[in-house]
Amino acid sequence: MTYHNALTGRISIPLQIYHITICTHQRTPLFRQLRTGRMVVQELKYIQDYKYADSLAWVIMPDHLHWLMQLNETASLSSVLKRFKGRTTSVVNRHLQRTGALWQKGFNEHALRKEEDIKQIARYIVANPLRANLVSKVGDYPLWDAIWL
Template identity: 50%
Template sequence: MQKTYHAGRLRNGRYSQPGQIYLITVVTHQRQCFFQNWQMGRLLVHQMRDAQRQGLAKSLAWVVMPDHLHWLVELEHSTLEDLVLAVKSHTARNVNKSLGRSGRFWQRGFHDRAIRYQEDLETVARYVIANPIRAGLVRRVHDYPLWDAIWV
C-alpha cells in the first residue's frame, strides 16, 4: 500500500500577521537525512540567521533534525510564505552545491501553527529543542549541535 503524503499541501486559510509567533515545520524531499551532516545543517542555520538580519522574522527557538526543521519565529517584515520560500530556496541551492547534487531538496509547502499569546512560549521552545532527545539522537540537548533558543 502506497503512503499518501499531505505535507506538500498548503493549509487553507493560511494567514500571515506581523508580530504573530508561528511554529513552522519544513521537511526534506522524501525525508532524506541531508542534515545528518551537521555542516549541511549549518547552511540552513545560516539562512535562518540571514532572514533575521534582513528583518523578515525573529528566531525564538529552532532545531534542525536530520530530515526536517522546527522553527519558532515571530514574523516581522514578511509573509510566512515569503519567509519559508527564501530560507528553503537558499538552503537548497547551498546544500545541493556543497553535496555536488541537483534536484528537489524540500517537500513542497510547510506546516505552520500560530501560537496564541496565552501559551507559554518557553514551553513550546522546550518542546522544539527537545526533538533530538525524543528521536533518540542524544541523551541531553546540549549534546546536539543544531539548535538554539533565545532563552538559553
C-alpha cells in the same frame, strides 16, 4: 496588514509567532552531516539579519526543521519560507553536488495563541533530538538554539 494567500488559504499576521515544521524531500536525512546542517543555520541567521523574522528557537533534525519564529511587520509567512527554502536549497545542493528539491512542498505552521506558553513550545522544539534518541542531553546536539539561553 494581514496577508492572505488565496492558493493555500493561509493567513499571515505581522508580528505573529509561528511554530513552523519543514521536512526534507522524501524525508531524506540530509542534515546528518554537521556541515550541511550548519548551512541551514546560516540561512536562519540570514532571515534574522535581514529582519524578515526573528528566530526564537529552532532545531535542525536529520530530515526536518522545527522553527519558532516571529514575523516582522512587513513580511508574509509564505514569502519568508519561500526565501528560506530557496536559499537553503541552493547552498545545500551546491555543497552536496546534487540537484532537485531539498524540501517537501509547503510547510506546517501553527500560529501561537496568546495563552500558549512560548517557552514551553521552545523547550519542546529543542528537545526533539532527545525524543528521537539522537543524544542523551540536549547540549550534546549541535544544531539547535533558543533565545532563552
